[in-house]
Amino acid sequence: MTKPTKSFNLVRIILSDLLRHPLQVTLFLLVLVSAAAVVLSSHENRQRSIVLEQLMQERDRLDIEWRHLVLEQSALTEHNRIETLVKKQLDMHRPSPDEEVVVRIR
Numbered sequence: 001m002t003k004p005t006k007s008f009n010l011v012r013i014i015l016s017d018l019l020r021h022p023l024q025v026t027l028f029l030l031v032l033v034s035a036a037a038v039v040l041s042s043h044e045n046r047q048r049s050i051v052l053e054q055l056m057q058e059r060d061r062l063d064i065e066w067r068h069l070v071l072e073q074s075a076l077t078e079h080n081r082i083e084t085l086v087k088k089q090l091d092m093h094r095p096s097p098d099e100e101v102v103v104r105i106r
Contacts, residue, residue, distance in 0.1 A: 018025050075081065086092045
């Protein structure tokens with residue numbers, strides 16, 4: 001029976017000390033809460049930095065792809081290139097006025 005009495009006495013001593021120094025206990029709890037807030041804030045900041053970096057890399061990749069597509073579009077729409085392809089691959093030429101045929105639609 002001596003063990004429960006000793007543990008009860010220890011709890012009573014701890015509670016009495018806590019009640020005797022409320023300012024110190026409050027400050028200690030505030031320090032713990034502040035430390036937890038700093039840890040959570042740092043973690044959130046790191047997570048957002050990682051997401052920002054990924055988004056910036058994606059933006060750069062899309063920007064490079066867009067520039068390549070603009071260059072490809074300008075190269076594909078050049079009249080000289082189209083004329084050359086038509087002449088070489090399809091053996092086409094611009095018709096002379098004698099070769100023109102006018103079709104009338106009613």
